[in-house]
Amino acid sequence: xxxxxxxxxxxxxxxxxxxxxxxxxxxxxxxxxxxxxxxxxxxxxxxxxxxxxxxxxxxxxxxxxxxxxxxxxxxxxxxxxxxxxxxxxxxxxxxxxxxxxxxxxxxxxxxxxxxxxxxxxxxxxxxxxxxxxxxxxxxxxxxxxxxxxxxxxxxxxxxxxxxxxxxxxxxxxxxxxxxxxxxxxxxxxxxxxxxxxxxxxxxxxxxxxxxxxxxxxxxxxxxxxxxxxxxxxxxxxxxxxxxxxxxxxxxxxxxxxxxxxxxxxxxxxxxxxxxxxxxxxxxxxxx
Amino acid sequence: xxxxxxxxxxxxxxxxxxxxxxxxxxxxxxxxxxxxxxxxxxxxxxxxxxxxxxxxxxxxxxxxxxxxxxxxxxxxxxxxxxxxxxxxxxxxxxxxxxxxxxxxxxxxxxxxxxxxxxxxxxxxxxxxxxxxxxxxxxxxxxxxxxxxxxxxxxxxxxxxxxxxxxxxxxxxxxxxxxxxxxxxxxxxxxxxxxxxxxxxxxxxxxxxxxxxxxxxxxxxxxxxxxxxxxxxxxxxxxxxxxxxxxxxxxxxxxxxxxxxxxxxxxxxxxxxxxxxxxxxxxxxxxxxxxxxxxxxxxxxxxxxxxxxxxxxxxxxxxxxxxxxxxxxxxxxxxxxxxxxxxxxxxxxxxxxxxxxxxxxxxxxxxxxxxxxxxxxxxxxxxxxxxxxxxxxxxxxxxxxxxxxxxxxxxxxxxxxxxxxxxxxxxxxxxxxxxxxxxxxxxxxxxxxxxxxxxxxxxxxxxxxxxxxxxxxxxxxxxxxxxxxxxxxxxxxxxxxxxxxxxxxxxxxxxxxxxxxxxxxxxxxxxxxxxxxxxxxxxxxxxxxxxxxxxxxxxx
Numbered sequence: 001x002x003x004x005x006x007x008x009x010x011x012x013x014x015x016x017x018x019x020x021x022x023x024x025x026x027x028x029x030x031x032x033x034x035x036x037x038x039x040x041x042x043x044x045x046x047x048x049x050x051x052x053x054x055x056x057x058x059x060x061x062x063x064x065x066x067x068x069x070x071x072x073x074x075x076x077x078x079x080x081x082x083x084x085x086x087x088x089x090x091x092x093x094x095x096x097x098x099x100x101x102x103x104x105x106x107x108x109x110x111x112x113x114x115x116x117x118x119x120x121x122x123x124x125x126x127x128x129x130x131x132x133x134x135x136x137x138x139x140x141x142x143x144x145x146x147x148x149x150x151x152x153x154x155x156x157x158x159x160x161x162x163x164x165x166x167x168x169x170x171x172x173x174x175x176x177x178x179x180x181x182x183x184x185x186x187x188x189x190x191x192x193x194x195x196x197x198x199x200x201x202x203x204x205x206x207x208x209x210x211x212x213x214x215x216x217x218x219x220x221x222x223x224x225x226x227x228x229x230x231x232x233x234x235x236x237x238x239x240x241x242x243x244x245x246x247x248x249x250x251x252x253x254x255x256x257x258x259x260x261x262x263x264x265x266x267x268x269x270x271x272x273x274x275x276x277x278x279x280x281x282x283x284x285x286x287x
Numbered sequence: 288x289x290x291x292x293x294x295x296x297x298x299x300x301x302x303x304x305x306x307x308x309x310x311x312x313x314x315x316x317x318x319x320x321x322x323x324x325x326x327x328x329x330x331x332x333x334x335x336x337x338x339x340x341x342x343x344x345x346x347x348x349x350x351x352x353x354x355x356x357x358x359x360x361x362x363x364x365x366x367x368x369x370x371x372x373x374x375x376x377x378x379x380x381x382x383x384x385x386x387x388x389x390x391x392x393x394x395x396x397x398x399x400x401x402x403x404x405x406x407x408x409x410x411x412x413x414x415x416x417x418x419x420x421x422x423x424x425x426x427x428x429x430x431x432x433x434x435x436x437x438x439x440x441x442x443x444x445x446x447x448x449x450x451x452x453x454x455x456x457x458x459x460x461x462x463x464x465x466x467x468x469x470x471x472x473x474x475x476x477x478x479x480x481x482x483x484x485x486x487x488x489x490x491x492x493x494x495x496x497x498x499x500x501x502x503x504x505x506x507x508x509x510x511x512x513x514x515x516x517x518x519x520x521x522x523x524x525x526x527x528x529x530x531x532x533x534x535x536x537x538x539x540x541x542x543x544x545x546x547x548x549x550x551x552x553x554x555x556x557x558x559x560x561x562x563x564x565x566x567x568x569x570x571x572x573x574x575x576x577x578x579x580x581x582x583x584x585x586x587x588x589x590x591x592x593x594x595x596x597x598x599x600x601x602x603x604x605x606x607x608x609x610x611x612x613x614x615x616x617x618x619x620x621x622x623x624x625x626x627x628x629x630x631x632x633x634x635x636x637x638x639x640x641x642x643x644x645x646x647x648x649x650x651x652x653x654x655x656x657x658x659x660x661x662x663x664x665x666x667x668x669x670x671x672x673x674x675x676x677x678x679x680x681x682x683x684x685x686x687x688x689x690x691x692x693x694x695x696x697x698x699x700x701x702x703x704x705x706x707x708x709x710x711x712x713x714x715x716x717x718x719x720x721x722x723x724x725x726x727x728x729x730x731x732x733x734x735x736x737x738x739x740x741x742x743x744x745x746x747x748x749x750x751x752x753x754x755x756x757x758x759x760x761x762x763x764x765x766x767x768x769x770x771x772x773x774x775x776x777x778x779x780x781x782x783x784x785x786x787x788x789x790x791x792x793x794x795x796x797x798x799x800x801x802x803x804x805x806x807x808x809x810x811x812x813x814x815x816x817x818x819x820x821x822x823x824x825x826x827x828x829x830x831x832x833x834x835x836x837x838x839x840x841x842x
Contacts, residue, residue, distance in 0.1 A: 178684035
């Protein structure tokens with residue numbers, strides 16, 4: 001008698017029981033839902049303007065009026081943190097989108113073409129991944145100049161190899177599989193084969209990798225903004241806010257601590273969800 | 288009277304596994320008595336409970352298994368109270384276990400010598416172990432044991448590997464050796480070697496418990512046989528008596544399912560397969576010995592669908608390496624079935640791939656309906672591909688796991704331009720032809736049993752109404768009784784649709800049963816070819832004679 005030990009395909013989508021079994025995962029999930037909703041409409045929770053300065057109200061500690069206090073220009077920190085979610089999250093997500101699309105296409109091309117094309121793409125990926133992500137992004141921004149779009153571009157490019165490598169490897173495996181050979185005997189065209197049978201399996205793990213990568217991308221984005229490479233003031237981006245708050249840490253801790261906490265919690269939540277998803281996909285229960 | 292004490296004495300053994308709907312009984316009321324020096328066989332299909340029973344004998348039925356019995360004695364000890372520590376004392380020293388697949392049961396990263404010395408347990412010192420290892424390898428018929436001890440499993444051939452595995456099981460000279468499907472998935476000549484080795488041990492007075500789905504294997508070895516079905520023993524007795532006059536219809540059915548020379552032209556499974564049902568068939572008791580004839584094939588000997596002309600193929604870049612296929616030629620007439628027989632590595636699958644146009648030959652040509660198939664461009668070939676369909680050995684890997692049965696079968700109709708309602712109608716029609724109902728449309732490959740999968744593969748192959756079917760070992764992964772049903776379906780549909788069949792197998796019985804002509808391949812070359820009955824009745828080439836002599840027969 002043989003017992004099937006392979007991962008049932010149904011398992012992957014059983015998010016609910018997973019949630020119920022795990023407090024950390026639930027907390028992460030709720031936090032992310034919260035972040036997502038403030039990204040969509042930050043005015044829901046706060047009516048203060050995140051940009052307009054009001055020097056009379058500067059550096060007020062947290063009170064009932066201003067939950068997180070106000071910064072050196074008298075802006076409500078709570079409101080700025082809420083509005084900042086949009087920038088941090090969108091930069092991370094857009095960078096991942098670039099990496100996913102370009103990386104998957106390169107990987108697929110590399111895996112299908114093999115030979116010379118594969119060699120060239122692989123060498124290119126080797127060069128890109130030889131530099132640490134953050135350093136590469138810094139180099140790219142030094143060419144393009146600071147700014148939100150340049151930051152997205154730089155982070156996206158730096159993450160390409162991760163996706164390209166996985167998709168390339170999977171493409172090799174899937175292209176040799178029995179069902180691709182079988183489909184070939186039906187007289188299907190190469191395009192149909194790739195589209196129907198190779199691509200969907202080759203990119204199976206990409207969403208999971210992207211979720212895990214999103215956490216790193218948000219940290220990198222905040223870090224680069226901190227260095228002034230990202231959105232420019234007065235944009236309420238978390239990294240930039242942290243950078244401003246740093247100067248006042250001694251007498252107004254709340255200006256820097258709240259955006260810092262926002263970054264930390266978001267990245268932890270994204271990572272927890274991503275890792276757990278990966279574990280579920282691979283058929284493990286816990287990380 | 289002082290009768291010898293049985294080594295195994297089991298009464299009313301029941302094994303349960305917890306399940307979502309309460310516990311399931313996988314073994315019910317099994318009685319088993321094995322005396323020293325006896326050899327006993329457990330026979331049944333997958334799921335009949337034979338392997339679990341065997342595992343229970345060494346305390347490895349599983350963490351969740353609930354093993355109960357009125358009496359469960361091994362070597363006079365009551366093992367029902369055994370704890371893991373007690374079982375460990377028993378394993379290896381009193382009972383040796385030979386698992387089915389030597390390739391996965393031997394650790395690929397450890398030398399044979401290391402694995403053998405593991406098998407000695409934790410008592411003896413090293414030099415003695417070395418000498419004992421040499422003795423044991425020699426006793427399982429491995430020549431040159433010094434060299435083999437320092438080799439890794441992948442450096443051994445399939446036969447040597449299986450012997451090495453048996454060597455690890457008998458290392459501590461256990462009183463009982465349990466062999467779980469020891470020859471399944473082996474080539475005939477290798478199977479012969481392993482059976483001979485076990486038979487030799489049995490003659491030397493060793494106790495043996497063999498587990499198999501194949502009655503012809505069992506008939507070679509066992510004094511006593513237990514036929515199991517759905518967890519129960521349906522028949523039990525002396526092997527010779529059970530095989531010559533089975534009293535239970537299920538045993539009869541298992542015997543009938545074995546494809547042989549005498550089954551040619553007749554069905555192997557007792558009644559026409561009921562819809563979506565495959566295991567619970569029982570021959571009607573009224574007609575135990577009546578064979579049902581298969582429909583007549585319409586062979587048009589004048590029209591050659593497939594002509595293979597001096598094919599040659601060498602893999603890799605070297606120009607000096609061995610040829611995978613060397614000068615192979617044959618032709619296949621419309622409606623005819625041709626078998627290609629050979630052991631693994633003989634090049635038969637490469638021939639199939641060249642016929643399918645998946646691999647291009649280095650020299651020679653494949654002609655399909657008078658067209659030079661191998662010399663065509665892929666774009667020219669594509670419109671004709673639907674006329675040649677493949678039934679693969681491992682149908683699970685030939686199915687896209689994301690697809691359900693409807694899409695799996697439907698996809699073969701893309702190239703012939705059948706879409707929409709017509710497609711659905713055609714899919715239902717071929718599903719019906721393989722006796723699967725419309726409820727299967729939404730099933731995914733993993734939700735199908737082995738036999739059902741192979742039936743879906745057959746339905747898919749017939750869906751575009753091909754002229755030529757290439758079946759590469761389509762039944763070699765199936766139990767004998769499921770194999771019988773699949774072979775019957777294949778024969779029926781082939782006759783009904785008038786397709787030609789290129790049937791590749793290492794099993795001579797299957798080829799003899801199903802095909803009209805046969806070619807025998809060895810090391811890439813055709814050593815003998817002709818009418819299947821002539822070749823098998825009077826083989827001229829020594830290799831064919833060797834193959835035929837090696838297959839286990841029922842008597």
